[in-house]
Amino acid sequence: MLRNLAQLVRYRGLIQSLVARELKARYRGSVLGFFWSFINPLLLLLIYSFVFTVVLPGTHPAELQPFALFMFCGILPWTWFSSSLIEASNVLMSGGNLIKKVLFPAEVLPIVTVLANMVHFLFGLPILAAFLVYYRVPLQFSELAWFPAVVAVQLVLTIGLALIISALTVHFRDIRDILSNLLTFWFFATPIIYPMSLAPAGLGRQLLNLNPFTHLAVSYQEILFYRGPFGHWKWLLALGAASGAVFFAGYFVFDRLRDSFAEEV
């Protein structure tokens, strides 16, 4: 396993070109091309603004203004997370040709999926930044310095989960359907469209704390939206350690099942 993991470093050129290919191929043939990476989150932001200021006003604490921006801080990374996992569940099957016909390190495929979605996430950041500036949300450098760390933790966690999901889906195709439902549930079980402060004290809060994405969402919100120092860093570091464990577990599962892929996909 460790030898394979070390080999992965050798494939960084391949991963790089595949991510580039993924991004190029996605918008090939569309008129707006790369701009969709900006437009998609922008439209999402507009929809949520509309829903929560016109359709459902007053369902959120008054101090969270503008509320759409608050949600956007969580939805943008969530989109990265959830689309990565959904695509990862299918990636070994759609890349079956490579696994069956070319000597090819299969783990590259889920990793590329996660990275390509991360690039989309990064493309969404300028939109977010523009709105932060527009609404004069004060940003502090000491807080922003944590931002890469949050992204890194999310990256490690997502890759770990993507490895497990992609490997298991080869054997149990049901995971694809289970996953999309699970992710919907997961989305609402994460303080993204509501603040953590609304969570009921006691058991409810503890359950939310068990959800790893809670800490990512809260971290993004604290850094980008809330005023005051970044107070969630202990949780973030703990999650970082846990994500490392998830990554190794994911890689272990993937490595164990690797030999079956060529026969099953």
Place this chain on the structure above:
Amino acid sequence: MPPAIEVVGVTKIYRRYSRRRQFATLKSALLSGTMLRDLRADETFPALRDVSFTVPQGATYGVIGRNGSGKSTALKVVAGIAKPTAGHVRVQGRVSALIELGAGFHPEISGRENVFINGIMLGLSKREVARRFDEIVDFAELRDFIDAPVKTYSSGMYMRLGFAVAIHVDPDVLLVDEVLAVGDESFTHKCLDKFAALRRRGKTILLVTHSLNLVERFCDEALWLEAGTAKISGDPRRVVGAYITAVEHGEERLLAAENARAREDAASAPVESVPAVSDPVTGTEAPPADGFRAAEGRWGSREVEIAGVRLLGGDGQAAHLFHSGDAVTVEIDVRAAEPVRDFVFGIGIFNADGVCCYGTNTDLERFESEELSGSGTVSFAIERLELTEGTYKLDVAVHKRDGYPYDYHRLLYTFRVKSRTKDVGIYRPRHQWRFSPTIRLRLVLE
């Protein structure tokens, strides 16, 4: 020098998809609590059984065998794509496998980008691909289309680009799986030239193919796989020869079974069915076009019955597969319920298109019937079967001089003629070429 490829006692067991396994789901696995056990197969199919072979460095090694004999699996095991269930494989140096050309191409992006990505997938660095890029594009003859998306390519263009990339990876060991079948004549030649160039540079080539000719011409050694086991290996001519013989035996068995079935059907044919078709052998009543009608069957009054028809080879053994020029005897067992005085035996040979290659009968050859009573055997001995390669069918009949059929067996017996010369037509006259001294040719014996 260690061998380039060493395969030792390799067994590869594939899981066979039974109904139950195919629908195995997470739910069923969780419910029965056998998640890990279910990942193991219960119904298995051995694609390779204890196969060992060694390919020395710089050798060209051919693997032949029927469909499903495990050739491609062997190649995948050597390539490292499939992992052997037992045994081990050692390969020295960089491997490039031509299993499916252009397997990693993305249809939406340009040929240029695909060349880079495919090259990197096959183990080159970006700089190495850049250095070979022009060579690759020229080899694929796609200079004008290299910036078009690959989805707009024809399948030939696609294959050529895939081949060009794979061959320019500059492998130490090249694995080729029946990919020469793509592309036109000139591209195939180019590929063979490229193989020859690799060979000259001391690279090792493992070739899986159905083209026995290629194996004989090109390989230093060959292996014949049969149902997952290594049958024989060694000198390509010997291996190919043994393989051809076995294939012919298989065909022979198939033809024998086919003929037995036809005979059974004929035996159950109703006795009174006398169709309006007239005798094609004598051709007395029917217009010639009727004689070419390829409807098989049996009819006749059965006053004289054809009880059995056998094809015998030169050695007197029953056979269904002959070589052009072999001696062949057709034996017809007849039985007359009552003694008859008016009877003619006829034989016709038809090719697969239903063209009558030859037809004759005892009347045409001036035999006058005197008496047939009880059982007897008629032999029709052909000294040399001078037909070209193909499948032929036999008409066998006994009828009256005026064409009234006693028992008519129409196209019920099949035999096959094999030939190592790929000449065309139906009839091969015995012939010889002669040249005046100013015309020089050399006979290349295989």
